[in-house]
Amino acid sequence: MDFLLTVLFGGFVGLGVGSGGLYLIYLTLINGTAQLTAQGMNLYFFLAASAGGAIMHLWHRRADLGAVAVLGVAGAVSAAGGALLAGCIDGELLRHIFGVFMVISGIFALLRK
Amino acid sequence: MKKSRGEKTERKGRGRLYHLIAPGLLAGGINGLFGCGGGIITMLVLSRYLSGDRGDKERTRRIFASTVLSVIPMSLGSAIVYGTLGAVESEDVLPLILPALLGGMAGALLLSRINTGLLKKIFSALVIWSGIRLMM
Numbered sequence: 253m254d255f256l257l258t259v260l261f262g263g264f265v266g267l268g269v270g271s272g273g274l275y276l277i278y279l280t281l282i283n284g285t286a287q288l289t290a291q292g293m294n295l296y297f298f299l300a301a302s303a304g305g306a307i308m309h310l311w312h313r314r315a316d317l318g319a320v321a322v323l324g325v326a327g328a329v330s331a332a333g334g335a336l337l338a339g340c341i342d343g344e345l346l347r348h349i350f351g352v353f354m355v356i357s358g359i360f361a362l363l364r365k
Numbered sequence: 366m367k368k369s370r371g372e373k374t375e376r377k378g379r380g381r382l383y384h385l386i387a388p389g390l391l392a393g394g395i396n397g398l399f400g401c402g403g404g405i406i407t408m409l410v411l412s413r414y415l416s417g418d419r420g421d422k423e424r425t426r427r428i429f430a431s432t433v434l435s436v437i438p439m440s441l442g443s444a445i446v447y448g449t450l451g452a453v454e455s456e457d458v459l460p461l462i463l464p465a466l467l468g469g470m471a472g473a474l475l476l477s478r479i480n481t482g483l484l485k486k487i488f489s490a491l492v493i494w495s496g497i498r499l500m501m
Contacts, residue, residue, distance in 0.1 A: 266472020334397020
């Protein structure tokens with residue numbers, strides 16, 4: 253069952269619907285996984301789920317590689333910092349902060365055209 | 366002649382790339398802190414950065430492709446730190462690699478055949494509900 257659900261969530265990543273956030277929500281709310289562990293698993297999940305699509309995008313030359321390079325490098329550096337910060341925050345507090353972030357991003361996504 | 370609001374031209378030259386550093390830092394920071402979310406900011410930024418007719422299907426694909434490729438190094442940077450911190454073990458990660466890969470490839474192949482607009486609205490509502498649950 254977990255295998256099939258993960259395939260389904262992977263499909264959503266490929267479709268660009270809800271991306272990795274949905275899988276993270278599944279891990280925390282349904283599977284009862286600890287927040288920090290779920291976040292880590294979600295990252296590896298996203299890397300695997302987006303790999304095939306990324307190859308296709310590169311093959312078809314769909315992306316603006318200059319923008320990707322700048323965003324990617326800047327993002328990778330700060331991502332490491334963000335991850336270190338997450339490791340310092342209490343699990344329950346992190347879960348609540350994450351909840352706030354989900355509400356804000358969900359509202360934003362809903363209102364976006 | 367001053368361009369009207371509806372007319373946008375793609376900015377050229379090195380200068381525009383500097384505009385992406387701060388948003389990249391923000392997106393990456395969020396990605397690392399929450400294990401997701403970098404894509405939302407990245408897509409927002411790229412929607413403004415990659416100008417063109419709003420209804421342009423090609424532009425939408427370009428934004429999506431650029432977002433996915435940008436978030437991958439962010440997620441990689443985060444994932445390495447999470448692994449180093451011991452937040453995830455290999456037995457947590459290995460079982461999800463194959464199904465995630467299969468699902469992602471299927472979704473990417475179906476992308477041009479499915480109208481994802483309604484799906485996105487449903488999942489946005491689900492994300493809001495989940496966020497409220499997580500806050501409690």
